[in-house]
Amino acid sequence: MILITGGAGYIGSHTNKALNNAGYETVVVDNLSKGYESFVKWGNFENCDFGSQDLRKVFEKYDIDGVIHFAAFSSVAESVEMPQMYFKNNYRNTLNLLKIMREFNVDKFILSSTAAVYGNPEKIPITEDQDLKPINPYGHSKFITEKALEREAEKGDFSYVSLRYFNAAGADFDCEIGELHDPETHLIPLVLDAAIGKRDSISIFGDDYDTPDGTCIRDYIHVNDLADAHIKAYEYLCEEKESNVFNLGNGEGYSVLEIIDECKKVTGNDFEVKIDERREGDPAILIADSTKIKDKLGWTPKYNLEQIIESAWKWHEKMNLIG
Numbered sequence: 001m002i003l004i005t006g007g008a009g010y011i012g013s014h015t016n017k018a019l020n021n022a023g024y025e026t027v028v029v030d031n032l033s034k035g036y037e038s039f040v041k042w043g044n045f046e047n048c049d050f051g052s053q054d055l056r057k058v059f060e061k062y063d064i065d066g067v068i069h070f071a072a073f074s075s076v077a078e079s080v081e082m083p084q085m086y087f088k089n090n091y092r093n094t095l096n097l098l099k100i101m102r103e104f105n106v107d108k109f110i111l112s113s114t115a116a117v118y119g120n121p122e123k124i125p126i127t128e129d130q131d132l133k134p135i136n137p138y139g140h141s142k143f144i145t146e147k148a149l150e151r152e153a154e155k156g157d158f159s160y161v162s163l164r165y166f167n168a169a170g171a172d173f174d175c176e177i178g179e180l181h182d183p184e185t186h187l188i189p190l191v192l193d194a195a196i197g198k199r200d201s202i203s204i205f206g207d208d209y210d211t212p213d214g215t216c217i218r219d220y221i222h223v224n225d226l227a228d229a230h231i232k233a234y235e236y237l238c239e240e241k242e243s244n245v246f247n248l249g250n251g252e253g254y255s256v257l258e259i260i261d262e263c264k265k266v267t268g269n270d271f272e273v274k275i276d277e278r279r280e281g282d283p284a285i286l287i288a289d290s291t292k293i294k295d296k297l298g299w300t301p302k303y304n305l306e307q308i309i310e311s312a313w314k315w316h317e318k319m320n321l322i323g
């Protein structure tokens with residue numbers, strides 16, 4: 001049985017679906033602070049905070065072989081306003097989880113990490129061996145969690161994979177689950193809100209970056225490609241019992257303006273675009289070099305930007321109909 005913390009959230013629910021489709025048994029642990037119970041359509045569900053002592057009861061109830069840990073706060077802007085909250089939930093509570101895993105002899109762990117651990121990278125595309133110098137509390141909370149995992153692995157009988165996601169986007173092609181944050185802060189769903197008429201306009205956070213069109217460049221990766229990487233990482237831990245760190249991106253960068261243009265093309269709708277101030281904590285360019293995971297785990301992303309936005313749009317239209 002695989003325990004999935006945060007399995008009622010965006011990336012967690014897609015991974016839970018993929019694991020169940022691949023024949024794995026899962027139990028989702030989620031306190032529904034950000035996630036939705038309706039997203040847990042596969043496996044077991046326990047409404048529980050992964051940072052609480054109640055988590056022990058879940059380990060007593062199920063025969064857990066490994067943990068995939070999604071539960072975390074993940075907004076750069078929010079982390080700048082509330083750094084302590086990010087430190088406690090993302091780092092301290094993960095230590096609680098690791099302690100309980102030790103008590104129950106659970107020795108496999110996958111962490112949702114992030115490109116934000118690199119800060120302003122020295123070289124593009126980014127390889128895993130670059131220096132980690134996070135420039136916002138969100139990135140920092142994941143950086144120190146990775147360090148805690150290193151220490152845990154050094155103690156023995158424990159191995160982990162840390163997956164550094166670039167920009168997760170898109171939705172399940174069956175439209176059963178998708179991206180739904182409240183409040184929404186991510187670019188693609190906000191642009192689609194403008195396309196569907198739920199917002200009057202979209203604001204670009206800064207057009208004076210050192211990039212060809214002045215707007216920030218990111219590497220967008222389909223959520224199902226991320227889900228697939230978790231399965232491969234889990235199988236790797238079962239077979240090799242070796243700790244490792246991998247970047248997960250498409251290896252292609254798109255500027256904020258290019259994303260807006262692609263959304264206009266896919267949806268066929270036009271809307272107003274405004275230029276706003278830079279958002280604190282945003283690096284200019286983040287593009288992944290994912291060669292390592294391709295070589296080591298045989299993972300390759302299947303979906304391009306158009307497919308990412310098409311799937312996100314289909315989900316967006318469905319959510320808009322439901323209201």
Ligand code: UDP
Pocket residue numbers: 076167185186187188190202203204205206216217218256279282
């Ligand atoms: N962004 C923007 N307007 C918005 C939301 C985001 O210009 O309303 C930009 C943001 O500054 C960043 C990129 O879009 O350069 C992606 O931001 P998002 O929050 O989706 O992901 P992040 O890169 O922060 O993980």
